[in-house]
Amino acid sequence: MRNVYLDNNATTPIHPEVQEAIKEALPIYGNASSHHSFGQEARERVEDARVKLARLINADPSEIIFTSCGSESNNLVLKGVTCEYVPCKPKDAPGGRHIVTSQIEHPSVKNTANCLEQRGFKITWLPVDPRGLVDPEDLKKAITRQTVLVTVMLGNNEIGTIEPIQELCAIAREHGVFFHTDAVQALGKVQVDVKELEVDFLSLSGHKLYAPKGIGALYMKKGRMICPLFHGGHQEGGLRVGTENTLGIIALGKAAEVARRDMGQEAPRIWALREKLRQGIEKLIPDVRFNGHPEKVLPGTLNVSFLYVEGESILLRLSGKGIAVSTGSACSSGSLEPSHVLLALGLIHEEAHGSIRFSLGRENTEQDVDYVLEVLPGVIADLRKMSPLSRARAG
Numbered sequence: 568m569r570n571v572y573l574d575n576n577a578t579t580p581i582h583p584e585v586q587e588a589i590k591e592a593l594p595i596y597g598n599a600s601s602h603h604s605f606g607q608e609a610r611e612r613v614e615d616a617r618v619k620l621a622r623l624i625n626a627d628p629s630e631i632i633f634t635s636c637g638s639e640s641n642n643l644v645l646k647g648v649t650c651e652y653v654p655c656k657p658k659d660a661p662g663g664r665h666i667v668t669s670q671i672e673h674p675s676v677k678n679t680a681n682c683l684e685q686r687g688f689k690i691t692w693l694p695v696d697p698r699g700l701v702d703p704e705d706l707k708k709a710i711t712r713q714t715v716l717v718t719v720m721l722g723n724n725e726i727g728t729i730e731p732i733q734e735l736c737a738i739a740r741e742h743g744v745f746f747h748t749d750a751v752q753a754l755g756k757v758q759v760d761v762k763e764l765e766v767d768f769l770s771l772s773g774h775k776l777y778a779p780k781g782i783g784a785l786y787m788k789k790g791r792m793i794c795p796l797f798h799g800g801h802q803e804g805g806l807r808v809g810t811e812n813t814l815g816i817i818a819l820g821k822a823a824e825v826a827r828r829d830m831g832q833e834a835p836r837i838w839a840l841r842e843k844l845r846q847g848i849e850k851l852i853p854d855v856r857f858n859g860h861p862e863k864v865l866p867g868t869l870n871v872s873f874l875y876v877e878g879e880s881i882l883l884r885l886s887g888k889g890i891a892v893s894t895g896s897a898c899s900s901g902s903l904e905p906s907h908v909l910l911a912l913g914l915i916h917e918e919a920h921g922s923i924r925f926s927l928g929r930e931n932t933e934q935d936v937d938y939v940l941e942v943l944p945g946v947i948a949d950l951r952k953m954s955p956l957s958r959a960r961a962g
């Protein structure tokens with residue numbers, strides 16, 4: 568049986584060149600903070616990786632903080648900015664206890680904002696249109712004298728919609744409010760240029776970029792400050808303490824270098840595969856709805872609602888045929904609640920429940936898409952035969 572991995576938004580396989588870089592770096596065990604030659608060897612490699620990652624997003628290396636994952640970077644910004652800038656302010660001073668975000672953020676932003684809300688912050692959840700776009704006019708209306716931070720993701724993990732970050736950030740800047748974007752899904756798939764976007768903070772994750780799990784990063788513009796989540800030594804300027812994950816950092820640096828080199832060819836190739844899959848589904852399967860923006864979308868993300876069937880049943884049937892997909896974000900796939908992202912688009916529960924996310928990556932080929940198009944129509948037709956909703960509709 569063919570194995571087809573179409574869950575690259577959940578995590579990516581480690582790139583062979585990254586694997587090589589890890590193997591080569593395995594003997595490096597010095598602590599990057601030690602001043603002897605063992606430590607200095609590790610330090611040089613950490614700094615080399617910082618330069619490579621900075622190049623990918625057009626940042627200065629000094630603006631990169633290595634973390635353990637994208638979730639940590641998001642937590643660090645939301646909790647770190649509010650903890651740094653808010654407590655000493657008089658109650659009604661500008662830049663206070665108000666955060667603006669969107670209704671379709673990853674749980675690591677959404678739940679952190681919920682946590683801050685329970686601690687007295689006011690959160691404004693910007694709505695999105697049926698394609699998943701935040702309207703800059705809504706942001707203009709939402710910002711008040713109390714707003715300290717706006718956080719809107721760059722590319723959505725479930726539907727792939729790419730938000731107008733440059734425009735949103737300009738609005739925040741006009742009001743003197745910090746702007747953060749979660750670029751975990753966008754990195755390596757579309758251009759992420761912090762100078763163009765003019766964001767203050769930007770979150771990244773290694774395992775969505777063909778590096779291993781357990782390594783992430785935060786871009787923090789020069790001059791910004793943040794209160795760390797953990798306290799301890801002086802690593803990462805005291806902002807992310809704990810002995811550096813040298814291997815993970817080297818791997819992320821390599822992955823960034825490879826992404827910078829290959830993105831120009833890979834992004835259009837993956838987009839073409841996605842289009843082939845989308846057109847095939849449209850042609851072969853009735854009663855489908857494509858979720859997300861038709862053009863402003865990450866090249867490998869395709870989210871489809873198959874009406875009258877359960878996404879979980881589709882996932883299991885496809886898995887039995889060697890095809891790996893997702894019913895939403897991996898983080899919420901254990902939950903029976905319909906995806907908050909799809910509900911924010913205006914889908915009714917039944918449509919949201921029948922949705923599947925196909926996320927393509929660098930290892931996918933035309934043959935993979937052909938195989939999915941060979942298997943999927945039969946799976947959907949079979950499940951619809953058993954579905955009371957589908958039978959009721961057929962009368």
Ligand SMILES: Cc1ncc(COP(=O)(O)O)c(C=O)c1O
Nearest residue numbers: 636637638673724749751752772
């Ligand atoms: C948009 C987005 N942000 C943040 C994260 C969290 O990243 P990590 O798994 O590295 O914690 C994910 C992971 O799925 C994501 O898709």
